[in-house]
Amino acid sequence: MSGEDTIEVAAGTPEVAQPFKELGLTEDEYQKIRDILGRRPTAAELALYSVMWSEHCSYKSSKVHLRNLAPNADQSQYLLAGIGANAGVVDIGQGYAVTFKIESHNHPSFVEPHQGAATGIGGIVRDILAMGARPIAVMDALRFGPADAHDTARVLPGVVSGISFYGNCLGLPNIGGELAFDPSYAGNPLVNALCVGLMRHDDLKAAVAAGQGNKVILFGSRTGPDGVGGASVLASATFGGAEGEDRAGDDGGRAAKRPSVQVGDPFMEKLLVECCLELYAADVIEGIQDLGAAGVACATTELSAGGDGGMFVDMDAIPLRDPNLTPAEILMSESQERMMAVVKPERVDAFLAICRKWDVEAVVIGEVTGDGLLTMTWRGGTVVKIPPRTAADGPVYQRPYARPDTLDALQADGPQGLHRPADGAGLRDTLLSLLRSPGLADKRWVTQQYDSLVRGNTVLAMPEDSGLIRIAEETGLGIALATDGNGRYCALDPYQGTQLALAEAYRNVAMTGAVPVAVTNCLNFGSPEDPAVMWQLAEAVRGLADGCKHLGIPVTGGNVSLYNQTGATAIHPTPVIGVLGVHQDVRTRVGAGFTVDGAQVVLLGTTRDEFGGSAWAEVVHQHLGGRPPAVDLDAERKLASLVVAAASQGLLASAHDLSDGGLAIALAEACLRGGRGCVVTLPGDQFTALFSESAGRAVVSVTPGREAEFGALAEEHDVPAAILGVAYGDTLTVGDTFQIPLTELEAAWTGTLPAIFG
Amino acid sequence: MRIGVVTFPGSLDDTDAARAVRYAGAEPVSLWHSDRDLRGVDAVILPGGFSYGDYLRCGAIARFSPVIGELIPAARSGLPVLGICNGFQILCEAHLLPGALTRNAGLRFIHADVRLTVSGARTPWTAGYTSEQVLTVPVKNGEGAFVADEATLDELERTGRVVVRYTDGAPNGSARDIAGICNAEGNVVGLMPHPEHAIDPLTGPSADGLGFFTSIVAAFAGSGLGART
Numbered sequence: 001m002s003g004e005d006t007i008e009v010a011a012g013t014p015e016v017a018q019p020f021k022e023l024g025l026t027e028d029e030y031q032k033i034r035d036i037l038g039r040r041p042t043a044a045e046l047a048l049y050s051v052m053w054s055e056h057c058s059y060k061s062s063k064v065h066l067r068n069l070a071p072n073a074d075q076s077q078y079l080l081a082g083i084g085a086n087a088g089v090v091d092i093g094q095g096y097a098v099t100f101k102i103e104s105h106n107h108p109s110f111v112e113p114h115q116g117a118a119t120g121i122g123g124i125v126r127d128i129l130a131m132g133a134r135p136i137a138v139m140d141a142l143r144f145g146p147a148d149a150h151d152t153a154r155v156l157p158g159v160v161s162g163i164s165f166y167g168n169c170l171g172l173p174n175i176g177g178e179l180a181f182d183p184s185y186a187g188n189p190l191v192n193a194l195c196v197g198l199m200r201h202d203d204l205k206a207a208v209a210a211g212q213g214n215k216v217i218l219f220g221s222r223t224g225p226d227g228v229g230g231a232s233v234l235a236s237a238t239f240g241g242a243e244g245e246d247r248a249g250d251d252g253g254r255a256a257k258r259p260s261v262q263v264g265d266p267f268m269e270k271l272l273v274e275c276c277l278e279l280y281a282a283d284v285i286e287g288i289q290d291l292g293a294a295g296v297a298c299a300t301t302e303l304s305a306g307g308d309g310g311m312f313v314d315m316d317a318i319p320l321r322d323p324n325l326t327p328a329e330i331l332m333s334e335s336q337e338r339m340m341a342v343v344k345p346e347r348v349d350a351f352l353a354i355c356r357k358w359d360v361e362a363v364v365i366g367e368v369t370g371d372g373l374l375t376m377t378w379r380g381g382t383v384v385k386i387p388p389r390t391a392a393d394g395p396v397y398q399r400p401y402a403r404p405d406t407l408d409a410l411q412a413d414g415p416q417g418l419h420r421p422a423d424g425a426g427l428r429d430t431l432l433s434l435l436r437s438p439g440l441a442d443k444r445w446v447t448q449q450y451d452s453l454v455r456g457n458t459v460l461a462m463p464e465d466s467g468l469i470r471i472a473e474e475t476g477l478g479i480a481l482a483t484d485g486n487g488r489y490c491a492l493d494p495y496q497g498t499q500l501a502l503a504e505a506y507r508n509v510a511m512t513g514a515v516p517v518a519v520t521n522c523l524n525f526g527s528p529e530d531p532a533v534m535w536q537l538a539e540a541v542r543g544l545a546d547g548c549k550h551l552g553i554p555v556t557g558g559n560v561s562l563y564n565q566t567g568a569t570a571i572h573p574t575p576v577i578g579v580l581g582v583h584q585d586v587r588t589r590v591g592a593g594f595t596v597d598g599a600q601v602v603l604l605g606t607t608r609d610e611f612g613g614s615a616w617a618e619v620v621h622q623h624l625g626g627r628p629p630a631v632d633l634d635a636e637r638k639l640a641s642l643v644v645a646a647a648s649q650g651l652l653a654s655a656h657d658l659s660d661g662g663l664a665i666a667l668a669e670a671c672l673r674g675g676r677g678c679v680v681t682l683p684g685d686q687f688t689a690l691f692s693e694s695a696g697r698a699v700v701s702v703t704p705g706r707e708a709e710f711g712a713l714a715e716e717h718d719v720p721a722a723i724l725g726v727a728y729g730d731t732l733t734v735g736d737t738f739q740i741p742l743t744e745l746e747a748a749w750t751g752t753l754p755a756i757f758g
Numbered sequence: 759m760r761i762g763v764v765t766f767p768g769s770l771d772d773t774d775a776a777r778a779v780r781y782a783g784a785e786p787v788s789l790w791h792s793d794r795d796l797r798g799v800d801a802v803i804l805p806g807g808f809s810y811g812d813y814l815r816c817g818a819i820a821r822f823s824p825v826i827g828e829l830i831p832a833a834r835s836g837l838p839v840l841g842i843c844n845g846f847q848i849l850c851e852a853h854l855l856p857g858a859l860t861r862n863a864g865l866r867f868i869h870a871d872v873r874l875t876v877s878g879a880r881t882p883w884t885a886g887y888t889s890e891q892v893l894t895v896p897v898k899n900g901e902g903a904f905v906a907d908e909a910t911l912d913e914l915e916r917t918g919r920v921v922v923r924y925t926d927g928a929p930n931g932s933a934r935d936i937a938g939i940c941n942a943e944g945n946v947v948g949l950m951p952h953p954e955h956a957i958d959p960l961t962g963p964s965a966d967g968l969g970f971f972t973s974i975v976a977a978f979a980g981s982g983l984g985a986r987t
Binding site for chain 2: 161165170271448452459587
């Protein structure tokens with residue numbers, strides 16, 4: 001016997017004080033664990049429950065709301081696996097399926113930007129891998145404080161280098177994402193990483209430990225002390241203020257949490273990816289689970305809770321980087337690049353041989369049992385013996401929520417009174433200052449650090465409206481992906497703001513000629529203990545559920561990140577929505593840039609006077625108030641189907657969606673992307689025409705000679721189409737209002753980020 | 759023609775190199791780092807990536823792999839070898855090519871489409887290009903700055919062994935804007951840019967890079983090249 005806290009010791013010493021508060025559990029939760037076990041938990045069990053019941057792993061505050069997303073998913077013809085699995089799986093035809101998911105790594109990226117962001121990529125890639133898919137691309141949606149803020153100079157370059165380092169070494173093309181700046185993210189940046197994977201229909205793997213006597217194998221990196229408590233301490237609590245003052249009961253500021261961040265090794269992950277794919281091909285796996293948040297605790301609990309029996313684990317068999325780790329630390333460690341598999345005894349040798357080929361360490365650490373319990377021994381004593389479902393399911397909270405009483409005043413403070421430029425010179429200056437603003441400026445400072453080409457199937461990547469990946473060389477089948485979110489819109493109205501993000505991602509995917517088919521989401525919010533934040537979350541989920549139902553596309557999975565706030569101040573509610581589209585033939589893809597001289601430029605959709613939460617209000621007036629643009633999902637659907645139909649018929653030379661900065665920025669981007677100017681005349685009030693952010697719009701250029709066909713198709717789809725002019729020359733010319741040489745546009749657009757970040 | 763593409767642990771552009779071989783009309787043959795066997799191929803490509811995690815130095819560990827043990831004598835006897843990016847780094851570490859690749863000026867990973875000017879070097883990998891032809895091909899590397907001592911650089915220039923140069927100046931600080939070089943015999947070529955990512959305008963900036971692969975196929979068909987091995 002060791003001196004360890006075994007179940008026998010625990011049963012005999014009910015009075016021992018345990019550090020449940022330090023591990024992030026409440027008094028009630030601790031009592032509930034004691035009730036479940038009929039004794040106090042051992043130190044190892046307490047650690048296990050604390051990470052499994054953390055906000056990050058249990059979704060205890062958001063679960064009641066997320067249930068609204070599920071019914072919609074069941075009805076989809078495209079869905080092979082939905083919410084609950086590691087990631088949803090979508091049928092894209094021709095025998096192929098794809099799985100995709102977006103996840104946050106916000107807090108680790110603030111504490112240690114490079115490793116925090118790097119391991120964010122690593123984690124989401126393993127999620128996709130665990131579904132049985134080959135990861136084929138990544139994307140990153142990033143939000144920081146003001147670009148010129150002191151701390152942004154620390155956080156942004158580190159985050160970008162971390163994503164670059166990990167993704168590039170892993171050999172996954174980075175095909176797009178977002179880069180946005182807002183003071184609300186100054187003390188809490190958002191780093192959301194998306195991965196998409198490809199499989200054949202019958203390759204789908206389950207995260208279950210079934211079949212008594214089957215072996216449990218831990219493989220990949222060794223377990224070390226890094227990231228201990230990452231899920232409970234880092235991801236599920238609020239940071240203190242800038243000086244490190246903490247909330248009552250919080251056990252440390254930024255510095256104390258630094259060891260909670262994991263360290264990534266993309267080379268090991270690359271080996272793990274290739275090794276797993278070979279294991280799948282050899283059909284030697286019954287069930288598989290990636291190790292992410294909560295490490296061995298989570299993998300063993302979820303595998304056994306998902307299976308039909310129980311599981312026995314010999315913790316002494318777990319390969320360690322540090323022999324001094326306690327059982328609790330081993331369970332909580334978030335060491336990267338690890339996977340757990342369930343393997344039939346007769347296939348263990350074949351399994352281990354494949355691991356040896358890839359120099360991946362693999363060890364049998366236990367087996368599937370028939371007693372329905374998760375049991376773990378360490379140095380001769382039993383340190384864990386629990387019903388796994390009680391840890392995997394976790395508590396569910398009906399947190400109180402209430403519409404914030406500040407919202408009426410915010411919505412009443414509309415942009416109507418803001419000074420608008422009246423003459424050509426003023427409009428011209430406004431366009432250039434928007435184009436120069438960090439959120440709208442050229443993002444190459446970031447994207448040049450990413451490999452978008454590796455694997456040789458990238459058809460479109462940043463700065464195009466969405467990434468587009470070829471799946472089948474013979475048929476041209478492909479997938480398009482876009483992520484969008486707008487915290488300013490959501491601050492004004494989280495229901496509508498979420499639908500606007502959904503609509504934008506949907507629109508972006510359609511611009512390439514792809515049909516949008518599925519949705520993933522990363523819900524970034526403040527503290528769930530704040531009723532105002534819970535109301536934002538509830539409204540956002542309701543908006544997403546209603547929006548997806550209306551558009552007829554399912555939510556296939558997602559991630560919730562709470563406690564994104566500094567002191568008492570929450571970030572803007574920021575749901576980031578990812579939409580996946582299927583492209584029938586990527587050879588007919590449409591890019592955003594004007595590439596054909598003389599091509600007719602057409603504005604699709606309806607423009608209204610809508611400036612609440614707009615880029616103009618922010619950049620020119622530092623104003624946030626009023627209502628976000630109206631949402632018309634029927635119009636979005638019509639616009640998307642028009643562009644998809646037109647693209648497949650070869651009618652479009654370019655298509656670019658309108659969003660932040662309105663038509664002015666869309667035209668400037670189309671000119672810069674294609675290296676070609678345009679001469680346009682805008683109907684109505686010039687300021688509204690240029691800078692309004694009405695949703696459901698796009699600017700296209702039509703293949704010369706096909707104008708009448710396109711006009712008829714637009715009418716058939718009931719999409720308003722206004723002919724603005726032609727793509728031509730080397731200036732952006734707006735009637736006799738103003739003219740800007742492309743060289744001047746380019747200088748304004750490209751100078752900003754390099755000037756700030758070097 | 760059969761062209762071997764070596765996969766090391768951490769190779770990333772191996773499938774892309776194999777696709778380029780296929781587009782050029784040859785048969786790609788997969789070679790495994792730990793096999794002491796070139797499987798009788800007529801030429802070998804060392805693809806891009808991060809072999810062995812680029813631990814120690816880029817290419818430093820790959821250079822000691824069994825497959826490179828086989829490759830070194832074969833290359834010295836005339837087997838055509840093309841090293842791209844990490845492959846170039848391995849060829850330098852293996853002393854099949856002079857010089858070394860170091861951290862980019864600016865210390866950041868750079869991915870960009872660049873213009874390359876084909877110089878007069880006579881190699882079977884570039885025979886299909888005309889001298890001074892300008893190609894648009896992507897670079898993507900963190901350690902792509904070619905360095906060598908002045909005497910070596912002078913000799914490379916004097917003996918016509920600079921294969922391609924960055925037309926608009928090196929994005930990574932390469933000495934004398936050098937993007938690729940060859941050995942004295944011309945059969946071993948190292949390139950920092952990625953021609954395998956410029957074989958089809960659908961998935962790259964151009965199809966300008968395909969010439970490296972069609973050149974070797976044509977050279978093989980025309981001259982019985984590779985027979986010396």
